[in-house]
Amino acid sequence: MANSPFRFDQTTEQQFTICAQTRSLLTQLQQATGLTDFLQSLQQTELSLHLLRRSLESIAVPFTVCQVPACRFLAYETERDKIGEAKMILDTRFDQPITIKELSRKVAMNECYLKKGFKALTGKTIHEYQQELRISKAKELLKGQEHSVSDVANLLGFSSISHFSTAFKKATGLKPCELLA
Missing domain, CATH: 1.10.10.60 (Homeodomain-like)
Incomplete structure (x- = not known):
């Protein structure tokens, strides 16, 4: 945990879903290097203030900064990654028909969760x-x-x-x- 200060346990991640933009800001804050000390300090301050603003907005105006997933299980990054993996399989194997059952086995996810999660994240069914x-x-x-x-x-x-x-x-x-x- 000391090497990666922005990693959270599953319970925390479920309570406080971090959307892609916030995750990107955290990564930028971690990797702010290669600048003079003064510029690095300015960049870190700017990123920190931006993160603070997003955090306060998410408390004051819930669901506008980071949308809460339509399916509760999508609050877990591991589940979102499985949906992403399924999408990648479809992208690379579009010429070979694959059943939802086969796809769910490949990504190690329940068929029902795969269908619901895929629709929630892409806006389309797997078949569409x-x-x-x-x-x-x-x-x-x-x-x-x-x-x-x-x-x-x-x-x-x-x-x-x-x-x-x-x-x-x-x-x-x-x-x-x-x-x-």
Whole structure:
């Protein structure tokens, strides 16, 4: 604990959720080096005052500085990290369909918590997010005009061309072949 003064135990973290901006300020305060003593002192004072202001605002006007997570379990950084890991898996494996059950096993999280937490942090369901990634990549591939519609459907892991065409039209309002023309 002596080497990292801004680490908190789980109980404290749950009571006082630290949002990304506050965490960033704490990190900057820890890493304020490379300046003259005077400038470093000024920077540390400025960051400390900024942190104090945010802390006072969070007490005086709750839920405006750092939003309280929609799901209580998201107050824990470890749980938010698991959601982030799931998002990263989806980002890298968008061409390989993955079930929520498989995804929850990979990140070691309850399926229900994964679904609720993912929606709370991204604003989209896991399926919506995955579909959006696939359609976005499909647009790129089709605009490049190096692949046919059936190639793109296969590359992105759609079960059939008709399923791909339906999903593409629903998301973009266009038929996939219209981007080829």
